[in-house]
Amino acid sequence: MVSMPPSREIHLAARPQGAPQPTDFALVETEVPEPAEGQVLIRNAFVSVDPYMRGRMNDTKSAAWSRASYVPPFELGEVMTGAAVGQIVTSRNDGFEEGAWVVHHLGWRELALSNGKGLVLFDAASGSVSTSLGVLGMPGLTAYVGLLDVGRVEAGETVFVSGAAGAVGSAVGQIAKLKGCRVIGSAGSAAKVAWLREIGFDEAFDYHDVVAGEALSDGIDVYFDNVGGPMLEAALAALRVRGRVVACGAISQYNATEWPAGPGNLFLVVTKRLRMEGFIVSDHGGRLPAFLAEVGPWVRDGAVRYRETVVEGIEHAPAALIGLLAGENIGKMLVRVGPGNT
Amino acid sequence: MVSMPPSREIHLAARPQGAPQPTDFALVETEVPEPAEGQVLIRNAFVSVDPYMRGRMNDTKSAAWSRASYVPPFELGEVMTGAAVGQIVTSRNDGFEEGAWVVHHLGWRELALSNGKGLVLFDAASGSVSTSLGVLGMPGLTAYVGLLDVGRVEAGETVFVSGAAGAVGSAVGQIAKLKGCRVIGSAGSAAKVAWLREIGFDEAFDYHDVVAGEALSDGIDVYFDNVGGPMLEAALAALRVRGRVVACGAISQYNATEWPAGPGNLFLVVTKRLRMEGFIVSDHGGRLPAFLAEVGPWVRDGAVRYRETVVEGIEHAPAALIGLLAGENIGKMLVRVGPGNT
Numbered sequence: 192m193v194s195m196p197p198s199r200e201i202h203l204a205a206r207p208q209g210a211p212q213p214t215d216f217a218l219v220e221t222e223v224p225e226p227a228e229g230q231v232l233i234r235n236a237f238v239s240v241d242p243y244m245r246g247r248m249n250d251t252k253s254a255a256w257s258r259a260s261y262v263p264p265f266e267l268g269e270v271m272t273g274a275a276v277g278q279i280v281t282s283r284n285d286g287f288e289e290g291a292w293v294v295h296h297l298g299w300r301e302l303a304l305s306n307g308k309g310l311v312l313f314d315a316a317s318g319s320v321s322t323s324l325g326v327l328g329m330p331g332l333t334a335y336v337g338l339l340d341v342g343r344v345e346a347g348e349t350v351f352v353s354g355a356a357g358a359v360g361s362a363v364g365q366i367a368k369l370k371g372c373r374v375i376g377s378a379g380s381a382a383k384v385a386w387l388r389e390i391g392f393d394e395a396f397d398y399h400d401v402v403a404g405e406a407l408s409d410g411i412d413v414y415f416d417n418v419g420g421p422m423l424e425a426a427l428a429a430l431r432v433r434g435r436v437v438a439c440g441a442i443s444q445y446n447a448t449e450w451p452a453g454p455g456n457l458f459l460v461v462t463k464r465l466r467m468e469g470f471i472v473s474d475h476g477g478r479l480p481a482f483l484a485e486v487g488p489w490v491r492d493g494a495v496r497y498r499e500t501v502v503e504g505i506e507h508a509p510a511a512l513i514g515l516l517a518g519e520n521i522g523k524m525l526v527r528v529g530p531g532n533t
Numbered sequence: 534m535v536s537m538p539p540s541r542e543i544h545l546a547a548r549p550q551g552a553p554q555p556t557d558f559a560l561v562e563t564e565v566p567e568p569a570e571g572q573v574l575i576r577n578a579f580v581s582v583d584p585y586m587r588g589r590m591n592d593t594k595s596a597a598w599s600r601a602s603y604v605p606p607f608e609l610g611e612v613m614t615g616a617a618v619g620q621i622v623t624s625r626n627d628g629f630e631e632g633a634w635v636v637h638h639l640g641w642r643e644l645a646l647s648n649g650k651g652l653v654l655f656d657a658a659s660g661s662v663s664t665s666l667g668v669l670g671m672p673g674l675t676a677y678v679g680l681l682d683v684g685r686v687e688a689g690e691t692v693f694v695s696g697a698a699g700a701v702g703s704a705v706g707q708i709a710k711l712k713g714c715r716v717i718g719s720a721g722s723a724a725k726v727a728w729l730r731e732i733g734f735d736e737a738f739d740y741h742d743v744v745a746g747e748a749l750s751d752g753i754d755v756y757f758d759n760v761g762g763p764m765l766e767a768a769l770a771a772l773r774v775r776g777r778v779v780a781c782g783a784i785s786q787y788n789a790t791e792w793p794a795g796p797g798n799l800f801l802v803v804t805k806r807l808r809m810e811g812f813i814v815s816d817h818g819g820r821l822p823a824f825l826a827e828v829g830p831w832v833r834d835g836a837v838r839y840r841e842t843v844v845e846g847i848e849h850a851p852a853a854l855i856g857l858l859a860g861e862n863i864g865k866m867l868v869r870v871g872p873g874n875t
Binding site: 403438441452 | 570588732761765766780781785786791792793794795796797798799800801802803804805806807808809810812813816
C-alpha cells in the first residue's frame with residue numbers, strides 16, 4: 192500500500208452568471224481514507240476540461256436552454272465531476288490490479304476512491320494515457336458517432352465543422368477526410384487555422400477575419416456544429432438540399448445569461464429538406480469498440496493527429512475551463528495532476 | 534367540341550412587400566385556342582389556394598428565407614400556377630377521354646390547355662373532385678408522409694400539430710389518432726378549436742388565448758410544424774427526449790419582410806437528442822398510391838373528416854390567398870371556378 196498525501200480537489204463554490212469567474216470554484220484539501228474492501232484508490236494523471244461542463248455549472252431550473260435530460264447539474268460545494276484518467280495505486284477490488292490505468296468520471300481531484308463502478312481500463316501501450324480523455328476518448332467517440340451515425344457522411348461530400356481546432360472538431364475533420372470527404376473547418380485564431388491546414392483540412396478559416404458565408408459559398412453537405420449562434424445560421428444558408436446538421440454543441444452560447452435568438456433562416460430546413468439532429472455521446476457507448484478498432488490504428492500510425500493544451504496542477508483547472516470557453520486551447524484541454532505513463 | 538367563352542385567369546402583377554395586396558394580382562381575360570393534336574382542353578372546377586404559394590410570389594433572390602430549392606418563383610405577368618382540378622371538355626390526346634376529371638398544376642384560370650404532361654386522373658366516384666386538392670390530394674399526402682415517413686410516429690406517442698384546422702393539420706391529427714396517438718392541435722379561433730374537438734383531437738387550443746407552453750406541459754413526442762415562430766419554440770420546450778419536429782411550413786412567417794429570429798432554445802435539439810427534419814411533398818409522389826389506399830377508405834367511411842372553405846369565382850382567388858394567410862379558412866381553401874361533380 193502506498194502512503195498518500197492529502198488530495199486536492201476543485202469544488203463548485205457558486206453558480207456563474209455569464210462567464211465563470213475564479214471565485215465560482217474552491218480548491219479544497221481532503222484526506223482520502225484507505226480503500227475499504229471492494230474499493231480502489233486512483234491517483235489521477237489528467238483531469239478533463241470539456242465544454243459541456245459549463246452547462247452543468249448552471250442551476251438547470253434557471254438555465255432554460257440547458258433544461259431537460261442532458262447531464263444533471265453539479266452540486267454546490269461538491270467536486271466538479273467529469274472524465275479523468277489515473278493509475279490504481281491501491282486495489283481491494285479483484286477486478287482491478289494495482290498499476291492499471293483507468294478512465295473514470297470522478298472529476299477534478301488528485302486522488303479518487305472508487306468501488307469499481309464505471310471504471311474503464313485504458314491500455315497504456317496504446318499511447319499516452321492523456322489520449323483516453325481526448326482523441327481516443329469521449330471527444331474522439333463524439334466525432335465518430337456524430338459524423339457516421341448522426342450525419343451519415345458519404346465519400347465525396349463536403350463537411351464543415353466549427354470549433355475545428357478543438358478535441359472534437361479536429362477529430363471530425365480528420366475522420367471525414369479518411370472517409371473520402373472534402374473538409375472545411377472554422378476556428379478562432381491564426382495558429383489554429385494553420386494547424387488545421389497542417390493536419391489535412393482542405394480549407395480552414397478564422398471566423399474573426401472571414402465571413403463564414405463567403406468561406407462556405409461553394410456549399411456543404413454536412414455541418415458538424417460545435418458552436419451554434421451565427422455560424423449555424425451561415426451553415427444553414429450554405430447547406431445543399433438534403434444536407435444534415437449534426438447538433439453537437441453550442442459553445443458560443445454556453446456563457447449566455449439569456450436565451451440567444453436562434454437562426455433567422457431556420458425555414459431553410461423545410462425548403463432544402465434538411466435534417467438537424469442532436470446527440471449526446473453517452474447514449475452511444477456501445478460504439479466504443481468499433482470506434483477504437485477503426486480510429487485507434489489511425490492515431491497510432493499518425494493518420495489522425497491530435498494536440499493537447501495541458502495546464503499543470505489541479506489548482507489551475509478552473510482557469511483551464513475559463514480558458515476553454517474563451518477558446519484558448521488548441522486540441523484537447525487537460526489538467527495534469529499527477530504522473531502519466533509517458 | 535364544346536364552344537368555350539374566354540378564360541379568366543389571375544396573373545402576378547407585383548411582388549408583395551409583406552402581406553399581399555389586391556393590387557399585386559391582375560385579372561386577365563384570354564381567348565383559349567382550340568386544342569391542337571395531342572392537347573386537351575380542361576374546364577376547371579376548383580383551383581387550389583395553398584400557403585406555399587406566398588413564397589412563390591417573392592423574388593427568390595431578395596427573400597433569403599425562401600431561397601434554395603423549393604419551387605421556383607412565379608413570374609411577373611404570368612399566371613399564378615398551382616394545383617387545380619377540372620374536367621376535360623375537348624381531347625385530342627388519346628390518353629385522356631372527354632369527361633374525365635384531372636388534377637393539374639396549371640393554376641388560377643378557368644380554362645387550361647394541356648399536352649397531357651403532369652395530368653393525374655381523379656376518380657370522380659371517390660367523392661367531390663374538390664377533395665383531389667385537399668384531403669385526398671397534396672395536403673393529405675403531406676400529412677401522411679410527414680407523420681409517417683418523416684416523423685415516424687408510433688402508437689402511444691403524443692403528437693402536436695399547429696395550424697391544426699387547415700387542410701394539412703386536420704389530416705395530420707386524424708391520421709395520428711387512427712395510428713394510436715394522442716393528438717393536440719392549435720388553431721386561431723374558437724370555431725376552429727370546436728371543429729378540432731368534433732373530429733377527435735384529444736386537446737385543442739386557440740393560441741390567442743392559451744399559452745402554448747401550458748397547453749403542452751405534459752410533453753409531446755412529435756411536433757408537426759405548420760407555423761414556425763413562437764409555436765416552434767414552445768414545442769421545442771415541450772418535446773420529450775428523442776422527439777421529432779416535422780418541419781412542414783411556417784405560415785406565421787410567410788409575410789415577413791425580414792428574417793425573423795429563430796427559436797432561442799434551439800440548443801434543446803442537443804440536450805434532448807431531437808431530430809428536426811424538413812420535407813416537401815413533391816419529393817414523395819411515390820407514396821401517393823399507399824396514401825390513397827390507406828386514407829381513401831377512411832375519408833369515404835368518415836373516419837377522416839374534412840372541411841372546405843370555398844370562395845366563388847376566379848376573380849376572388851387573390852382574396853382567398855390573402856385570407857388564407859390571415860387564417861380565415863377552416864380546412865382546405867378553394868376557389869370554385871366552374872361546375873364540379875357533386
